[in-house]
Amino acid sequence: MASPDGASGVGGSPEETELSITLTLRMLMHGKKGETVKRIREQSSARITISEGSCPERITTITGSTDAVFRAVSMIAFKLEEDLGAGGDGVSAGRAPVTLRLVIPASQCGSLIGKAGAKIREIRESTGAQVQVAGDLLPNSTERAVTVSGVPDTIIQCVRQICAVILESPPKGATIPYHPGLSLGTILLSANQVRGHSISKG
Numbered sequence: 001m002a003s004p005d006g007a008s009g010v011g012g013s014p015e016e017t018e019l020s021i022t023l024t025l026r027m028l029m030h031g032k033k034g035e036t037v038k039r040i041r042e043q044s045s046a047r048i049t050i051s052e053g054s055c056p057e058r059i060t061t062i063t064g065s066t067d068a069v070f071r072a073v074s075m076i077a078f079k080l081e082e083d084l085g086a087g088g089d090g091v092s093a094g095r096a097p098v099t100l101r102l103v104i105p106a107s108q109c110g111s112l113i114g115k116a117g118a119k120i121r122e123i124r125e126s127t128g129a130q131v132q133v134a135g136d137l138l139p140n141s142t143e144r145a146v147t148v149s150g151v152p153d154t155i156i157q158c159v160r161q162i163c164a165v166i167l168e169s170p171p172k173g174a175t176i177p178y179h180p181g182l183s184l185g186t187i188l189l190s191a192n193q194v195r196g197h198s199i200s201k202g
Contacts, residue, residue, distance in 0.1 A: 023163060024063045025073065026103040028145060028180065030056050036079055044072035055181030059103065066163065073159050076100070077152035097130075099149040102162065103178055105171035106144050109133050112165050119165065129158035141178035 029050075037060075041048045046064035062072045077098050084096040104112065113120045113133055124131055129150035137144055148158050 021066055021167060022063065023066045023069045023167065024061060025069055025159075025163065026143075026177075027060045027062070027076075028057055028101040028103055029060045029076075030058075033079075040072050040075045040079075044068050044075060046072040048072060051180065053179070053181050057180040059178065059180060066167075069163070070156065070160060073100070074152065074156045077155045081152050097149045098152055098155060099147060100155055100159070102146040102148065102159070103138065103143050104146050104162075104166060105175040106137055106142050107172040107175070108166045108169055109144050109146070111169035112146065112162060123158060123161045127154050127157040127161060129154040131158060131162075138178035140176070142174075142176045143178045 037048055037050060040046075044064070046062050046068035048063075049061045051059040051061075060076075062069050064072070077100065080098045080100075081096065084098065111119065112123075114122070120131055120133065123129075127150070129148055132147040134145040134147070146162065148155050148162070150158065
């Protein structure tokens with residue numbers, strides 16, 4: 001029997017394996033910064049896609065080697081800090097905390113929180129970043145938002161640790177990805193159609 005995606009049989013030291021892992025990180029972000037994304041894409045060599053849609057929130061998906069993904073995340077974090085600093089006089093603003101919202105399958109959030117919150121507490125204490133796992137699922141999905149805030153350096157450390165956890169514990173079952181701004185109307189409509197259909201069949 002063939003192993004899925006050749007997961008086993010990857011030779012080499014753990015470091016080599018680490019580099020060959022492809023990581024996909026999904027984040028919720030506001031606005032569409034085409035130029036910035038293009039620059040980050042070129043400099044990090046990660047694949048970055050932004051969901052289409054008319055709502056202000058979009059899903060930014062970053063895929064690549066763990067190294068490329070972390071480079072992209074750090075560039076995004078510093079860019080967000082730069083944007084925050086530009087809003088004030090630059091002095092009092094100092095190092096305003098930056099917030100990233102990661103989107104993670106709910107089945108992986110248990111590992112991230114750990115027994116009685118031990119894992120998430122360890123991540124908070126070792127990185128100095130604030131980490132919050134949403135209690136509720138994002139609308140019409142099996143994913144939850146994980147909010148990370150702090151100065152860019154602490155955020156990057158924190159995202160690294162979160163990624164280490166999610167790489168160790170793959171999602172269980174099928175993941176229904178979150179799509180921002182999927183209007184409830186279309187979902188209700190399709191649910192009614194299904195109901196109507198099943199009644200007429202009976």
